Amino acid sequence: MASLAATFGRGAMTNGWTDIRNADVVLAMGGNPAENHPVGFRFVMEAKRNRNATLVCVDPRFNRTAAVADRFVQIRAGTDIAFLGGLINYALTHNRFHQEYVRLFTNAPLLVSERYAFDSARGVFSGWDAERRAYTDISSWTYDIGPDGYARTDPTLQHPRSVFQVMRQFYARYTPEEVSRICGCSADDFVKVADVITSTYTPDRAGTIMYALGWTHHSHSVQLIHAAAMLQLLLGNIGRPGGGLNALRGHANIQGGTDCGMAYHNLPGYIPVPKVGDETLNAFVTAATPRALRPNSTNFWSNTDRFVVSQLKAFYGAAATRQNEFGYRLHPRLPQSDGGAYENWSWAYIFDAMHDGGLEGFFSFGMNPVSNGPNSRKAIAGLSKLKWLVVAENFEQETAAFWRDDILSLVDLTPEDVQTEVFMLPAANFAEKDGSFVNSARWIQWKWKAVDPPGDAKPDQEIVARIFLKVRELYEQEGGTFPDPIRGLNWWYSNPTSPSLEEVSREINGWALEDVRDASGAVVVGRGRQLSRFLDTRADGSTLSGNWLYIGMFTDQGNLAQRRSTADPSGLGRYPEWTFSWPANRRILYNRCSADGDGRPWDATRVGIAWNGERWVGDTPDYTVDSAPGADLGAFIMLPEGVARLFVPGQFADGPWSEHYEPVESPVANPLHPEHSSNPAVRPFGSPFDTLGTAEEYPIVCTTYRLTEHFHYWTKNNPYAVQLQPEFFVEIPEELAREKGIANGDQVRVTSARGSIEGKAMVTRRIKPMQIDGRQVYQIGFPIHWGFLGRGAQRGSLANLVTPTVVDPNSFAPEYKGFLVRLEKV
Amino acid sequence: MSLELLRISASGSPAPGVRSVPAVTKLVDTTTCIGCKACEVACQEWNDLPPEPTTQTGTYQTLPDLTANFWNLITFNEHDDSGTLRWLMRKDQCMHCSEPGCLIACPAPGAIVQYANGIVDFQQDHCIGCGYCVTGCPFDVPKFNPRTRRVYKCTLCVDRVSVGLQPACVKACPTSCLQFGTKEAMLEIANRRVEQLKASGFARAAVYDPPGVGGTGVVTVLAFADQPELYGLPRDPTVPMAVSFWKGPLKWIGNLAMLGGLAVAAIHYVRFGRKEDPDQIPNPKDQIPNSTTRL
């Protein structure tokens, strides 16, 4: 999501599940949608059946998606950027890119700063400090800014420092032969699929990319997704029906979680968390509001102040007054750590701090960190240092039971050694409570409780509310260091111990606290009315909205997330009255790009929006509805340039665009630049559990994945799911199995520098040995769904015993895919 | 559509009152099946079948074969198509043959019936557990449960179909590779898909609807139809010779002595069966609501 937001302006799937049916080419790469999104995959099948679409699958394994794909290419885990770089180069050198689209809608014409450079021999961008082994100054990763404060441009794309020309030169290294050398596929296979994928560069064709955790689980994941975004921009596939870069979210509500501030560095609505140093509301808002980089660009984040103040009113209610800057003074700020950087409280850092003894207690809701975080042994050791642990779950799981001797023995501890007090709270599951799921397509879909939770199980909101009320009571009785934020929290719900989610939903959408007036003084939203438009929010405390992005979901018309109309005026499967899609019920993001410079759709059979002379019609336009196409507001209204970023100024920690780096554990040194083989911006952790292996000791590339038969670590409690996939297994290429004397069904052991895991061998032709930079390399892989608790054969087969705590420097996602192991028969 | 009978095992005369109703058919398009197994569990849940004990034997396939409690199995086969790997997934289940070898082989009156809509159904109340249907089936589908001493298989969700619903597996299938309707409609969709496959390079694609058993109530689109064995399907299934041979004489039980041990066993089981259940012919209307199917 970090990548999509920096490139396009919003961190979400650009199109939507139902729109995939409109594609001519579907590239499934970095995801295995047939396996992990079987229901959504129906739209791929519709595209195949009804449009004769071509499905291309690129993956380390011949998987379930490959089984129904028209083309399959096997690549080595962790080399996707090389493959995508090859596609970018192929499109540019064969003139298979959509020139007019690129000129109109991307930053290709903008000039790059003179100070920007890339040392292709060493593999580092300008600003690299060789001594400190870090990017210490990334100010050169920017545009050439003119005296007017705007970026200079060359609409002909000919200027040698235009993004277009710099990009062309940068990716010229990614020839089919180089792709083959790095990825292990043949140059010939690469060219064949490159031809199919780039065939969508013409206005009458559209292609989509579907990806998921196969792209996000790398130490260069954000750059990887950016490379795919660049490709789709070059092909003119963003913003168009049948196109897009479609991030498939792995859980029913993970998009909702991200939208609503689940990541430590964001507040709901992708407002950055205030930092120490942002001493006043004004300072914070100024820091969070980008300056326009082109004269007419919409730069929608210029409204940050309205969204922030409305949110503070939702958080602190009556306690948010003009005097205390609408509660900003009550609000927590991200502290600085000793080194001067802001503290990082993403997953891997939480467990690193826990392992260091820096945490007293930990709440785990709907999470099983022993199983689903990287490097399980480090997580177990970390939990053993806590004073208390609260786990709210449907079933007892490995985290709540980490103190068992079979689990603790993994870190050479016994239950007597551990003082952690563990509370296991039975939580209701999704079917046992109302609420909403926000799916990959940004649809906020209401759901209704199907059954009551069993026994003492409670819905999460009740658990949280009861803890909060008790904490507030204690603050009220005992004072405490800074009781005001807790005492002032806006807890207005009619049932404070178990807030109704309808009420929470109304609050997230927000309402007018006073009459809201327009510039002429006319009332646009009466006091007490629900908001229905973003720009009806105000920065003067007269509106309240928990998450500006969801405005329109719960208006005076009611809870639109409950809508279930299948009316489809577009005929393209947009279903505008099925639930509510953020933002503003827009079904395809950046849809201004679906029409040309004059507002005419690129393809009359697949209209996103069209200019009818007075206004934009079709989908909710991602553009001011009555601004003529020539107004030049920019098709990417969330970005200060107004155009999508091929070159990303100053957003990423590891470069302005995507270079191939090897996984941190790799069988070869980077063939492009061995000196900086893996992502130089990655910061290693230093605990004794954070060990890395070498190719000599651990010669095999390994990857982890999920199965359609199971959902994470949860369905191992379901007898039917257990029946379908009863035991942990390791997929092994035939040739490797032969070398090791392993037969199908034998017991094998996989060992990495972190730990080892045992299970049944599945000997297969679906993973083939590869030639990488002249060497034979094997890949193996295994699914994640087993552990210590649950039904069936749970033999402690925790996949993450072997994965490393190595994380991407932007998204902090761990490298679960593409690490090194050795394999033996038990 | 009514659930009137077309054919009854070990019964000389056809059932009375047969009206002309369209045959129902399930389409299985193996080229769009993703092996998700939603159909496997939907089948078990609808039919109240318990989960089977399974172990990992080095395959994605749930079980090596259908069982008495598992009537819908996706088979997974890796196939090297001159250098291009294929992973072929096929839904294995009762094919609901027009000429059902099981029914023809069955010596127990009324244990196997064929409804006018083509569904072949076992009536376990009348089953004598002799297992002849197992031999009679060219697809190796019916499975004997040693505990109940009865034979079981897919019913094509006759209970759902008879009240206008589609079979549970079809309802669950996310990719629509399973569809349900009249035979005519299903063949039309299947043939269209075959044309599409041929145009995209699968020259040998065809619909599997074997004439040796009179056609089947489950038609299958195969990309490599010239090699049905790749999918675990027989090339030219027919009712086995032995079954066709003795089904005639069976009517004349007195002559069976000539057939030796096999026939002796048959007589034994026929008698045994009758002792257990004196009803001659089942009336499925007692058990299954009779109504019209919306197709």
Ligand code: SF4
């Ligand atoms: S539900 Fe459909 S797609 Fe899934 S395995 Fe069964 S037949 Fe195949």
